[in-house]
Each structure stands twice: as structure tokens, then as C-alpha cells.
Amino acid sequence: MFDYDKWQEIWATIKKNKLRTALTMFGVFWGIFMLMVLLGSGNGLETGVRIGFESWATNAGFMWGNKTTMAYEGFKPGRYLRFYNEDIIALRENVKGLDKLAPRNSLGSWRGGNNVFRGNKSGPFNVYGDYPDFQHIQIVNMVKGRHLNDYDLKEKRKVAVLGQEVVNVLFKSDEDPIGDYIKINGIYFKVIGVFKSLRTDEMATRDMQTVYIPFSTFQQAFNYGNRVGWFSFTAQEGIPVSLVEKNMKDVLKKRHHVDPEDHAAIGSNNLEEEFGRINGLFFGISLFNWIVGIGTLFAGVIGVSNIMLIIVKERTKEIGIRKSMGATPLSIISLILQESIVLTAFAGYIGLVLGTFLLEGINYAMEKFDLNSDMFAHPGVDFRIALTAFGILIICGAFAGLIPARKAASISPIEAIRVE
Amino acid sequence: MIELKEIRKSYDVGKQKLEVLKSIDLHIEAGELVSIMGSSGSGKSTLLNIIGILDEYDSGDYTLNDTLIKNLSERKAAFYRNRFLGFVFQSFNLLSFKNALENVALPLYYQKVRRKKRNIKAMEYLDMVGLKEWAEHMPGELSGGQKQRIAIARALIADPKVILADEPTGALDSQTSFEVMEIFKEVNDAGKTILIVTHEDDIAHKTDRIIKLRDGIIVDEEIAIAS
Numbered sequence: 001m002f003d004y005d006k007w008q009e010i011w012a013t014i015k016k017n018k019l020r021t022a023l024t025m026f027g028v029f030w031g032i033f034m035l036m037v038l039l040g041s042g043n044g045l046e047t048g049v050r051i052g053f054e055s056w057a058t059n060a061g062f063m064w065g066n067k068t069t070m071a072y073e074g075f076k077p078g079r080y081l082r083f084y085n086e087d088i089i090a091l092r093e094n095v096k097g098l099d100k101l102a103p104r105n106s107l108g109s110w111r112g113g114n115n116v117f118r119g120n121k122s123g124p125f126n127v128y129g130d131y132p133d134f135q136h137i138q139i140v141n142m143v144k145g146r147h148l149n150d151y152d153l154k155e156k157r158k159v160a161v162l163g164q165e166v167v168n169v170l171f172k173s174d175e176d177p178i179g180d181y182i183k184i185n186g187i188y189f190k191v192i193g194v195f196k197s198l199r200t201d202e203m204a205t206r207d208m209q210t211v212y213i214p215f216s217t218f219q220q221a222f223n224y225g226n227r228v229g230w231f232s233f234t235a236q237e238g239i240p241v242s243l244v245e246k247n248m249k250d251v252l253k254k255r256h257h258v259d260p261e262d263h264a265a266i267g268s269n270n271l272e273e274e275f276g277r278i279n280g281l282f283f284g285i286s287l288f289n290w291i292v293g294i295g296t297l298f299a300g301v302i303g304v305s306n307i308m309l310i311i312v313k314e315r316t317k318e319i320g321i322r323k324s325m326g327a328t329p330l331s332i333i334s335l336i337l338q339e340s341i342v343l344t345a346f347a348g349y350i351g352l353v354l355g356t357f358l359l360e361g362i363n364y365a366m367e368k369f370d371l372n373s374d375m376f377a378h379p380g381v382d383f384r385i386a387l388t389a390f391g392i393l394i395i396c397g398a399f400a401g402l403i404p405a406r407k408a409a410s411i412s413p414i415e416a417i418r419v420e
Numbered sequence: 421m422i423e424l425k426e427i428r429k430s431y432d433v434g435k436q437k438l439e440v441l442k443s444i445d446l447h448i449e450a451g452e453l454v455s456i457m458g459s460s461g462s463g464k465s466t467l468l469n470i471i472g473i474l475d476e477y478d479s480g481d482y483t484l485n486d487t488l489i490k491n492l493s494e495r496k497a498a499f500y501r502n503r504f505l506g507f508v509f510q511s512f513n514l515l516s517f518k519n520a521l522e523n524v525a526l527p528l529y530y531q532k533v534r535r536k537k538r539n540i541k542a543m544e545y546l547d548m549v550g551l552k553e554w555a556e557h558m559p560g561e562l563s564g565g566q567k568q569r570i571a572i573a574r575a576l577i578a579d580p581k582v583i584l585a586d587e588p589t590g591a592l593d594s595q596t597s598f599e600v601m602e603i604f605k606e607v608n609d610a611g612k613t614i615l616i617v618t619h620e621d622d623i624a625h626k627t628d629r630i631i632k633l634r635d636g637i638i639v640d641e642e643i644a645i646a647s
Binding site: 004005009012016317318321322323324325326327328329330331409412413414 | 475494507513526530531574578
């Protein structure tokens with residue numbers, strides 16, 4: 001089907017109508033170019049937002065005590081609920097579907113007064129008492145040393161894992177913090193690890209203004225007794241977080257004499273819902289992008305079809321001559337179809353390449369000038385999607401040529417003899 | 421070679437039917453050089469279209485080279501056109517974007533002959549019509565007579581049974597017309613059946629037999645003595 005003579009003929013038609021061919025091809029080019037840019041930008045938006053979420057387990061939840069609002073089992077409303085170490089054991093034993101359970105306590109804030117010291121340097125940081133399991137809930141990138149482990153917890157070791165921002169404030173750039181000591185509220189802790197956030201921008205900075213110490217050490221060192229500030233947790237694979245959340249609340253309400261109908265007594269939230277919303281949003285955006293992109297592409301393809309119709313009209317006589325020489329309808333159809341496919345595929349290919357180049361260029365620039373943010377990062381199109389688009393393009397080209405080709409095949413050879 | 425029996429053909433003109441051919445009976449032997457004459461509207465072009473398998477007829481029988489040409493599919497028609505017939509047109513009908521050689525080789529392309537073989541054969545036929553040196557020229561660079569000679573080479577290359585020429589000299593001056601007719605005579609002497617449609621008396625009189633058509637019927641036949 002693809003022989004030298006046909007290529008020559010396609011080339012001849014293109015040469016004869018340079019401007020018209022160029023304009024037609026621009027339509028297809030623009031269509032695929034827009035599709036690429038739209039999809040790429042959509043991806044950039046999505047990647048940006050997703051990076052912000054990457055540092056959290058997607059099935060994580062949080063739970064804390066509030067004031068009760070209903071009287072129950074002899075207790076007055078307005079009682080402030082507090083959780084204790086015994087609740088940890090009870091939750092582990094009684095809540096099905098609970099995967100990681102990491103009770104937490106906290107001290108200080110990046111907004112508060114200076115609470116972490118080293119020599120004559122100090123800064124205001126968040127200090128958390130944590131279980132080792134918490135590293136599966138908020139995921140960080142350990143750049144030096146290690147995170148907390150079970151022995152730290154069991155032996156109530158006075159060790160600390162610092163965020164990079166903390167290190168930046170307390171240490172000189174040529175000092176190795178590992179093995180050195182810092183002072184939190186007057187108590188010395190040995191530094192065992194340094195981490196960086198997976199997020200970008202201010203979110204990352206805030207993440208890294210954090211000090212993790214073992215939960216047990218925290219309680220003892222800062223006189224928290226067996227109190228638990230709040231719980232963070234994850235659900236087991238395949239079990240909705242909201243269900244685990246509800247089960248946990250039921251257990252806690254029972255233990256703390258809270259009316260089962262008192263919904264305000266225990267506060268909670270989870271990332272699942274938020275993820276659902278974000279997923280929905282991005283599904284909507286990518287759907288919109290595909291519809292607009294394909295629409296533009298479709299307009300280009302219709303342009304090709306129109307031009308092919310005109311070409312067939314102009315070549316009526318030639319097609320008649322060919323038929324009188326013994327050209328079969330099939331050979332005429334393949335001639336027109338091939339021309340149409342070549343036009344669309346070539347123009348589309350250029351659009352594909354330029355679109356990819358533009359996206360890669362933006363990506364490179366953003367990388368170089370550190371412009372990736374939690375709104376927009378790493379724009380780009382999946383190679384498979386690009387290939388799919390190219391496949392669609394060739395099929396579109398075939399469809400664009402189909403009507404003109406059939407029209408060409410039905411031309412009577414008498415046309416060749418008719419003298420105008 | 422060509423056998424027409426009670427061929428009828430009519431066209432729909434609005435609600436009325438226009439009868440173009442009214443029972444044509446015609447017999448042309450292999451190796452004959454025949455001309456068809458008639459004024460415009462006499463039906464001579466329609467007759468040529470039917471003989472050339474470019475148009476269908478309503479009733480009767482048309483046999484070409486012992487093959488009944490009736491109710492053919494487009495593919496079959498294309499096949500017979502390619503194998504049995506060679507066309508020469510008044511306006512030459514060369515493809516403007518192909519050079520002389522490629523134009524001559526075109527019928528062989530539709531026989532799926534390899535490119536190299538095609539071009540060798542096309543060169544032979546160009547040589548035969550005396551245009552070997554013009555092989556690489558585009559039709560636009562050639563004179564009317566040269567174009568028609570290329571068209572004749574193209575009609576001959578597939579070694580058809582019958583050459584059909586529709587006013588082959590209509591666009592040529594008398595000197596060139598004469599030369600073209602000489603080529604036709606040579607081809608005929610080599611044994612090819614040739615059918616020429618014309619309205620010029622002197623052209624018709626260079627053929628062996630003249631068939632005169634008026635209002636869709638054959639009114640007269642004369643055997644000319646070749647001058």
C-alpha cells in the first residue's frame with residue numbers, strides 16, 4: 001500500500017498547494033499541541049498538590065478529646081476529656097481494622113518562645129513525643145542518622161530527631177549534629193537523626209522546625225504522667241478510615257463514660273475525605289482537559305477532511321484519467337487516505353514534539369530556579385498518553401480521509417474524457 | 421474484436437428520457453482502423469464511452485475480445501480497461517506533475533509491474549513515438565503534438581487489444597494532425613485494432629472504414645480506400 005509512487009504523488013500535491021497544506025496542518029498541529037499543554041499543565045497542578053500530600057499516609061486519621069456536651073452516667077456536661085496510656089492498650093485490643101496507632105504529645109511551637117537550646121543558640125520549635133510508628137503516618141526523608149525506634153521508646157532514651165531547619169538554627173554548617181546534645185526545657189537530648197520534609201515551600205519549612213523525641217521519654221521528662229495529647233492512626237489496607245475512626249470513638253466513649261450520642265466530645269479528622277475531594281477535583285480537571293483538547297484536535301481533523309474534499313474536487317479529472325488507465329476504486333481510496341493520514345500524522349507529530357519540548361522546558365526552568373510549589377510542580381505528559389494521542393491522531397487522519405476518499409472512488413472515468 | 425448487438429442507452433433528463441443510442445449493431449474485426457463520425461449530439465461520444473467500458477448501457481450485448489462486457493463490478497471494469505483498452509483523448513490528459521516517462525508508464529503501475537521494468541518499457545515506447553530525448557520533461561514543457569504522441573505511447577504500453585481515440589487531433593494543427601494519424605497508421609499496420617471518433621472528414625478518410633452516426637443510429641457506413 002505504501003509505495004514510492006504514492007509518496008511521490010503526496011509530495012506533488014503538497015508542493016502544489018503549500019499555503020493550503022500548511023494551514024491545514026496547523027489546525028491539527030494546534031489541536032495536539034493544546035492537548036499536550038493542557039494535559040501537561042493539569043499534571044503539573046496535580047503533581048504539585050500531591051507532593052503536599054505525599055508526606056502523609058493517605059489513610060491516616062487524628063483524634064483528640066474535647067468537652068462533653070451531654071450528661072451521662074452521673075457525669076455533668078462540660079467535662080474536659082483526657083486520654084491516657086491505658087486507652088492505647090484498650091484501642092489496640094478492641095478496634096478492628098486499626099493498623100498503626102501513634103499517640104502523641106507536643107510542646108512549644110514555631111510561633112512560641114524559644115524552647116530548644118544549644119550553647120548560646122536557641123529557637124522556638126515544635127517538640128513532639130512520638131511512637132516509632134508515627135514515621136509511617138507522617139513520612140519524612142531521613143538525611144542523617146535514624147528515626148526513633150522501639151528501644152528508644154521502651155528504655156525511655158533521651159534522644160531526639162531534628163528537622164533540617166532546627167539543625168540550621170542550632171548548628172554551624174560544618175558541624176555534624178549526630179551524637180551532639182541539645183537542651184529542651186532544660187533537659188539534654190542526644191541527636192540521633194536529621195530529616196527533611198517531602199513537601200515544598202512554607203509547609204516544608206514548618207515541617208522541618210520540628211523535634212521528635214520518644215513518647216515515653218516525653219511523658220517522664222516533662223511531667224505528663226501517663227497523659228496522651230491526641231492519637232494519630234492509620235487503617236488497615238482496604239478498610240475505610242472513617243469506619244476505624246467510629247470504632248475508636250465507641251471504645252473511647254465507653255471507657256470515659258461519654259454518651260454514645262455525644263458527637264462533639266471527641267474530635268477527629270482524616271485525610272481520606274480530603275484525598276477523595278482532591279481526587280475528584282483532579283478527575284474533573286483532567287476530564288475537562290481531555291474534552292477541550294480532543295475538541296480542538298477534532299476541529300483540526302475536520303479541517304483536514306474539508307481540504308481533502310477540495311483536493312478530490314480539484315483532482316476529479318486526474319482521478320478520471322487514472323480510472324481510464326485501469327485504476328481500481330481501492331487504489332484511489334488508498335491514495336486519498338494515505339495523503340490524509342500523512343498530513344494529520346506529520347502535523348500531529350510536530351505538535352506532539354513541540355508540546356513535549358515546551359513542557360520539558362518549563363519543567364527544566366522550574367527545576368533550575370526552584371519554582372516548584374505546592375500549586376504547580378513537574379508539568380509533563382506521560383509517554384504512554386503521548387503515544388495514545390498519536391494513535392488517536394492516525395485514526396483521526398484515516399477518518400478525515402474516508403469521506404473524500406469514497407467520493408474520489410465514485411468519480412466516473414467519463415470525467416476524464418469530458419472536454420471543458 | 422468488437423461486437424455490439426442492439427445496444428440502447430438513454431439518460432434521464434428531468435422527467436423525460438433522452439434516448440442517445442437507439443439499437444446500435446456494430447462489428448469491428450481485429451486489425452481494423454475505423455472512424456466514427458457524427459455531429460455533436462449524435463451519440464458518438466456515448467458509443468465510445470460504452471465501448472471503452474467507461475459507461476454502462478441499458479440493453480443489448482457488448483462483447484470485447486470474446487468477453488461479454490455487461491454489469492461489471494468497478495474492479496472488473498478497471499481490470500478490462502487496463503488489459504484490453506488504450507485511450508487517447510482530445511485534451512491529451514497527461515498528469516501534469518509527472519514527467520513524460522512516468523506518464524507513459526502509468527498503465528503498467530496499475531498492473532503492479534515493478535518500477536524499474538516499467539520505466540525500461542516506457543522508454544521503448546517513447547522511442548517508438550520519437551520522444552526518447554524528452555523522457556524527463558514535464559507535460560507543460562511539450563508541444564501539443566508531442567503530448568499527443570506521449571498519450572499514444574501511454575495507450576500502447578499495456579499492449580491492449582483496442583485503441584480508442586476521442587477526437588485525437590481536435591486540438592492540433594493540420595500538420596501535427598497528419599503526423600499523429602501517421603503514427604496511428606503505423607500502429608494499425610502492426611496489427612492493432614483502432615477506433616477513432618472525429619468530426620473531421622479528412623481525418624476520417626485516412627481510416628479504412630467510416631461509421632456515420634446521427635441521432636443515435638448508424639446511418640451510413642463507407643469503406644474508404646486508404647489514401
